[in-house]
Amino acid sequence: MTIPDPSILRSAFGAFMTGVTVVTARQVDGTPVGFTANSFSSVSLDPPLLLVCPGKFLSSYQTFATCTHFAVSVLAEGQEDIASVFARSKSDRFAETAHHDDLHGVPVIDGAIAQFSCTTHQVVEAGDHCVLLGRIVALEQSGAPGLGYVSGRFFSLGTERAALDHGAGTTIAGAIVQDGDHVLLQQTPAGLAPLHCAHADRGALLDHLRDGLRAMGVQATLGQAYSVFDDTGARTHHSYFLATGVQSHPHPDVVALPIIDLPTHSYASPAIRTMMHRFAREASARSFGLYFGDTEHGAVHAPIQRM
Numbered sequence: 001m002t003i004p005d006p007s008i009l010r011s012a013f014g015a016f017m018t019g020v021t022v023v024t025a026r027q028v029d030g031t032p033v034g035f036t037a038n039s040f041s042s043v044s045l046d047p048p049l050l051l052v053c054p055g056k057f058l059s060s061y062q063t064f065a066t067c068t069h070f071a072v073s074v075l076a077e078g079q080e081d082i083a084s085v086f087a088r089s090k091s092d093r094f095a096e097t098a099h100h101d102d103l104h105g106v107p108v109i110d111g112a113i114a115q116f117s118c119t120t121h122q123v124v125e126a127g128d129h130c131v132l133l134g135r136i137v138a139l140e141q142s143g144a145p146g147l148g149y150v151s152g153r154f155f156s157l158g159t160e161r162a163a164l165d166h167g168a169g170t171t172i173a174g175a176i177v178q179d180g181d182h183v184l185l186q187q188t189p190a191g192l193a194p195l196h197c198a199h200a201d202r203g204a205l206l207d208h209l210r211d212g213l214r215a216m217g218v219q220a221t222l223g224q225a226y227s228v229f230d231d232t233g234a235r236t237h238h239s240y241f242l243a244t245g246v247q248s249h250p251h252p253d254v255v256a257l258p259i260i261d262l263p264t265h266s267y268a269s270p271a272i273r274t275m276m277h278r279f280a281r282e283a284s285a286r287s288f289g290l291y292f293g294d295t296e297h298g299a300v301h302a303p304i305q306r307m
């Protein structure tokens, strides 16, 4: 058999849709290292094993090929920026990204939909990569939708499907922007609401939201989807995301309120009130679920299980 042209092979491999992960470890001197990887795969339930393939071209290759512990964070919709930071050379990746240490002291990415903490099970030589097999000793998981990747592009299936499934009515995209122990909200004639915008082009939901936030003088990084619901009476579809950020320019409609006070305010609709009360509760535990439903019925897909 003839060896396939590398560019054709790369393009054929790239046609396989995947999620996106950030794989992390610490060098012997304690310095954290990490890279974006879509070569992640589940391997075994008993024992619990996963794999990822670090390339020999990585500056951190030796660390991954010899580490005793590593972690895999599965990125959420809205974490494209983190995927790009961990795929880019020459930036202080951890300074730019919210993270915390797992039980082994290995950094894991905040807001990831799953965080697997592993001990190294086996390292298998494999051409210009190795196969790093990890035994999972702890994991955290949220019900939030994951970020996708195919043919060199990120996609957000949950967001896009939610947006596209709702052909009728207006789509409202919003962000609950946390700034330390405050949250930035928008004062509307009907009451408080997350910073939001309404638009017709549902395919570009997140781009519109980012533009809308910038127009309100808010610099924010969007995180996981937090609440996706229909208001059938008003023929509107709502998608709200968690975000962290700051108000860089004052805007007459934007207020910063302490999270602890959120239950005392009045909101633009009962659905938004319910969402903001849940946010106040979940913020204290730093553990956020995802609501799917309508204004009457639905379920919070809560973060679940620790092993």
Ligand SMILES: Cc1cc2nc3c(=O)[nH]c(=O)nc-3n(C[C@H](O)[C@H](O)[C@H](O)COP(=O)(O)O)c2cc1C
Residues within 6 Å of the ligand: 020, 034, 035, 036, 037, 038, 039, 040, 053, 054, 055, 056, 057, 058, 059, 060, 083, 086, 087, 088, 089, 090, 149
């Ligand atoms: C979506 C995506 C998936 C990637 N998957 C892998 C992978 O599975 N293995 C790998 O070695 N590099 C992968 N990369 C490339 C590395 O992330 C990138 O080369 C690395 O961050 C460079 O790190 P360095 O500057 O420390 O060498 C991927 C990049 C992207 C954008």
